[in-house]
Amino acid sequence: MISLLDLRARIESGTLSPDAAIRGARAAITKRDGSLGAILRTAPEGPVPAEGPLAGIAVGIKDIIDTADMATEHGSPIHAGWRPRADAAVVARLRALGAVPLAKTATTAFAGLDPCGTANPHDPARTPGGSSSGSAAAIAAGLLPLALGTQTGGSVIRPAAFCGIAAIKPSFRLIPTVGVKTFSWALDTVGLFARGVPDLARALALIVERREIETEAPSAPRIALCRQDFAGEADAEALAALARAGRAAERAGARVFDLALPDPFARAWAAHPTVQDFEARQALAWEYATHRAALPPVLGAQLDRAQALTAAQYDSARRDAHRARRQLKDMFADFDAILTVSAVGRAPDRATTGDARFNRLWTLMGVPCVTVPVPGDGLPLGVQVIARFGDDGRALALAGMIEAALRMRD
Amino acid sequence: MISLLDLRARIESGTLSPDAAIRGARAAITKRDGSLGAILRTAPEGPVPAEGPLAGIAVGIKDIIDTADMATEHGSPIHAGWRPRADAAVVARLRALGAVPLAKTATTAFAGLDPCGTANPHDPARTPGGSSSGSAAAIAAGLLPLALGTQTGGSVIRPAAFCGIAAIKPSFRLIPTVGVKTFSWALDTVGLFARGVPDLARALALIVERREIETEAPSAPRIALCRQDFAGEADAEALAALARAGRAAERAGARVFDLALPDPFARAWAAHPTVQDFEARQALAWEYATHRAALPPVLGAQLDRAQALTAAQYDSARRDAHRARRQLKDMFADFDAILTVSAVGRAPDRATTGDARFNRLWTLMGVPCVTVPVPGDGLPLGVQVIARFGDDGRALALAGMIEAALRMRD
Numbered sequence: 030m031i032s033l034l035d036l037r038a039r040i041e042s043g044t045l046s047p048d049a050a051i052r053g054a055r056a057a058i059t060k061r062d063g064s065l066g067a068i069l070r071t072a073p074e075g076p077v078p079a080e081g082p083l084a085g086i087a088v089g090i091k092d093i094i095d096t097a098d099m100a101t102e103h104g105s106p107i108h109a110g111w112r113p114r115a116d117a118a119v120v121a122r123l124r125a126l127g128a129v130p131l132a133k134t135a136t137t138a139f140a141g142l143d144p145c146g147t148a149n150p151h152d153p154a155r156t157p158g159g160s161s162s163g164s165a166a167a168i169a170a171g172l173l174p175l176a177l178g179t180q181t182g183g184s185v186i187r188p189a190a191f192c193g194i195a196a197i198k199p200s201f202r203l204i205p206t207v208g209v210k211t212f213s214w215a216l217d218t219v220g221l222f223a224r225g226v227p228d229l230a231r232a233l234a235l236i237v238e239r240r241e242i243e244t245e246a247p248s249a250p251r252i253a254l255c256r257q258d259f260a261g262e263a264d265a266e267a268l269a270a271l272a273r274a275g276r277a278a279e280r281a282g283a284r285v286f287d288l289a290l291p292d293p294f295a296r297a298w299a300a301h302p303t304v305q306d307f308e309a310r311q312a313l314a315w316e317y318a319t320h321r322a323a324l325p326p327v328l329g330a331q332l333d334r335a336q337a338l339t340a341a342q343y344d345s346a347r348r349d350a351h352r353a354r355r356q357l358k359d360m361f362a363d364f365d366a367i368l369t370v371s372a373v374g375r376a377p378d379r380a381t382t383g384d385a386r387f388n389r390l391w392t393l394m395g396v397p398c399v400t401v402p403v404p405g406d407g408l409p410l411g412v413q414v415i416a417r418f419g420d421d422g423r424a425l426a427l428a429g430m431i432e433a434a435l436r437m438r439d
Numbered sequence: 440m441i442s443l444l445d446l447r448a449r450i451e452s453g454t455l456s457p458d459a460a461i462r463g464a465r466a467a468i469t470k471r472d473g474s475l476g477a478i479l480r481t482a483p484e485g486p487v488p489a490e491g492p493l494a495g496i497a498v499g500i501k502d503i504i505d506t507a508d509m510a511t512e513h514g515s516p517i518h519a520g521w522r523p524r525a526d527a528a529v530v531a532r533l534r535a536l537g538a539v540p541l542a543k544t545a546t547t548a549f550a551g552l553d554p555c556g557t558a559n560p561h562d563p564a565r566t567p568g569g570s571s572s573g574s575a576a577a578i579a580a581g582l583l584p585l586a587l588g589t590q591t592g593g594s595v596i597r598p599a600a601f602c603g604i605a606a607i608k609p610s611f612r613l614i615p616t617v618g619v620k621t622f623s624w625a626l627d628t629v630g631l632f633a634r635g636v637p638d639l640a641r642a643l644a645l646i647v648e649r650r651e652i653e654t655e656a657p658s659a660p661r662i663a664l665c666r667q668d669f670a671g672e673a674d675a676e677a678l679a680a681l682a683r684a685g686r687a688a689e690r691a692g693a694r695v696f697d698l699a700l701p702d703p704f705a706r707a708w709a710a711h712p713t714v715q716d717f718e719a720r721q722a723l724a725w726e727y728a729t730h731r732a733a734l735p736p737v738l739g740a741q742l743d744r745a746q747a748l749t750a751a752q753y754d755s756a757r758r759d760a761h762r763a764r765r766q767l768k769d770m771f772a773d774f775d776a777i778l779t780v781s782a783v784g785r786a787p788d789r790a791t792t793g794d795a796r797f798n799r800l801w802t803l804m805g806v807p808c809v810t811v812p813v814p815g816d817g818l819p820l821g822v823q824v825i826a827r828f829g830d831d832g833r834a835l836a837l838a839g840m841i842e843a844a845l846r847m848r849d
Contacts, residue, residue, distance in 0.1 A: 097725065107524075114521045118621075121724035205624065207722045211528075211617040239750045312617045314531035315507065340649045344829075419754075 047085030054087035081127020089176030117208025134163030158188030159382025183388025185220035190411025201395030245422035259295035264374030297353035371411035457495030464497035491537020499586030527618025544573030568598030569792025593798025595630035600821025611805030655832035669705035674784030707763035
């Protein structure tokens with residue numbers, strides 16, 4: 030994998046030019062993406078910015094995010110060949126920092142649950158997860174140092190865990206969704222994928238112009254280990270990885286204790302699909318009305334069911350979410366972060382993109398989540414560190430601490 | 440002016456066909472829009488839906504709202520000729536109801552403050568207000584029975600008041616903004632223009648699938664009359680119109696009393712431009728980076744200044760807004776609605792689109808606002824009725840009551 034910070038250090042010391050770094054990413058895509066299917070298309074050749082804190086950084090852009098110089102197809106033949114006039118806000122910001130939005134990465138159709146053609150770099154028979162499939166796979170395969178994805182259920186944290194990389198779903202709307210195809214406006218969150226947590230922290234701090242995100246370093250943190258029982262049981266291997274991550278945090282000086290989330294969180298978790306699908310029905314109304322037959326099976330059926338949802342059900346689901354959000358804010362007085370599994374277990378086969386059951390609640394809460402891989406045998410497993418709304422720097426600092434501690438022996 | 444409810448009654452009784460109603464709107468545009476400049480383009484001729492609760496209703500769509508069958512240019516040469524692939528969510532919803540999104544209406548560039556070429560139907564030397572200039576003018580000139588606009592500062596309520604028509608800025612995100620060009624994602628609100636309040640209530644209830652919006656009828660309401668002193672002073676004529684509206688409400692059975700908004704509201708009012716401009720800088724980052732010289736003068740200078748805003752200033756402004764929003768919610772225990780001026784006074788000349796100082800706070804609060812004209816001599820004046828977040832039906836019911844009472848003599 031390619032480290033953003035390593036690349037930047039070489040560029041700053043003059044041993045690598047931004048132009049050569051971008052050429053390297055192009056060469057890696059040409060050489061290694063063939064069977065992977067992470068990359069849909071690359072930007073036309075052109076001058077590479079020589080200046081800027083992200084000069085030389087090639088970025089993968091999930092194909093539901095608008096790019097003025099490349100088609101944006103939302104993973105669907107309905108939008109085949111569509112070219113936006115403008116860049117999405119986050120893409121324009123990356124360019125302002127000197128980065129090169131180099132490639133559009135494969136997405137499931139409209140960031141839904143139907144698998145797209147991307148393979149997991151660790152095992153081509155397995156899913157890389159979804160819906161940000163290409164972004165996660167491109168980082169894991171060493172094609173790019175940074176990629177953008179989005180999460181509405183678990184579409185950033187889950188694919189990162191399946192692919193053995195780091196990712197952050199930041200606080201809701203910290204990165205603007207302007208120019209991102211909407212699935213659910215109350216949930217859609219732009220996130221970042223990279224090799225490790227320090228890379229994520231640098232990129233996020235620059236993108237959102239909050240340098241404190243990269244510099245926060247809490248001492249003797251309190252970490253609440255949480256199994257999310259209301260969401261069902263994770264695989265034994267995932268729970269073992271969670272326990273290992275908890276021990277690693279303790280070795281790094283954290284106080285770790287168990288947390289059972291009270292009832293309002295079970296209700297909020299159950300409310301997530303109602304919020305999501307009531308909004309998706311409106312957000313995708315044109316596609317549904319004019320191209321129903323061209324929608325893939327899972328999304329088509331999901332929108333069929335969503336037609337029956339009522340405004341009263343939506344309002345009730347929103348109230349459940351609001352109540353849990355307020356309670357969570359208070360609970361963070363007692364700990365600095367929550368530590369939980371990033372997915373049910375290892376990547377399943379490619380018939381699905383996996384299950385978002387351990388991600389949903391946190392997307393609905395709008396809180397920052399950072400996933401780090403737990404080293405071990407076989408396919409990757411991840412754990413996620415969750416902080417209070419707006420405490421993205423803390424989530425990253427604690428995730429970085431656990432990431433580093435996990436590299437040492439148990 | 441054309442009444443949506445009248446048209447629908449004629450269609451339901453079989454004396455008018457939806458097709459003839461749409462032909463009537465096309466003919467009115469051809470005949471009367473020449474010097475007005477409200478309409479930019481009309482939809483290609485095609486079959487008119489015969490069924491649906493809004494069949495036969497021609498709708499004007501502000502040109503920052505995506506339409507699949509017409510260009511969407513955001514009022515700017517930067518987007519000249521741009522054709523979205525999909526309809527905005529609200530446009531798709533209108534089609535599902537049988538309505539015909541017939542015409543794109545003139546907007547200021549990116550819904551900013553620079554005037555566009557539209558005249559006020561009551562006096563061609565005056566502004567129709569902005570940024571939803573064409574939508575307000577098209578209703579006032581009797582070209583269409585319904586039009587969509589958006590409000591970030593005062594872009595729905597102010598032009599409606601200047602043009603002597605009714606309009607609603609609903610609760611924040613009640614109508615989805617999917618497919619609407621973003622200026623500020625925390626503020627942008629899709630609204631409706633029509634001849635009168637009953638038309639608005641029918642249209643909104645159908646669009647958002649909440650029939651109770653049309654049927655709410657509070658008895659003996661408590662109305663707080665508010666001058667918004669922190670925003671400066673309204674013109675004497677506007678204050679006289681507010682007093683008249685208060686007396687009309689009393690005649691209709693309301694208890695009317697004065698309300699001075701406490702200090703947190705002055706702070707929230709002052710915070711609005713920071714929230715708006717910090718987000719506009721990100722939302723329009725592509726346009727600013729690649730086409731700065733093509734931006735009109737007021738917007739260009741506004742975005743120049745916005746580059747200096749910091750994340751800390753934005754966070755502080757958001758906290759001020761949040762505090763006021765919570766306090767406002769509690770205050771609504773003591774009254775059913777707030778009644779205040781819709782604008783500083785009558786429409787000024789076309790050098791500006793007028794001033795949003797009496798609208799801003801309510802946009803930031805996310806609460807429903809309904810403006811109704813106050814009959815009198817000279818150019819129109821309006822007052823707005825403001826209810827609690829989510830109480831759009833109550834805002835409409837009370838505005839309808841005042842609208843009806845104002846038609847009787849003082």
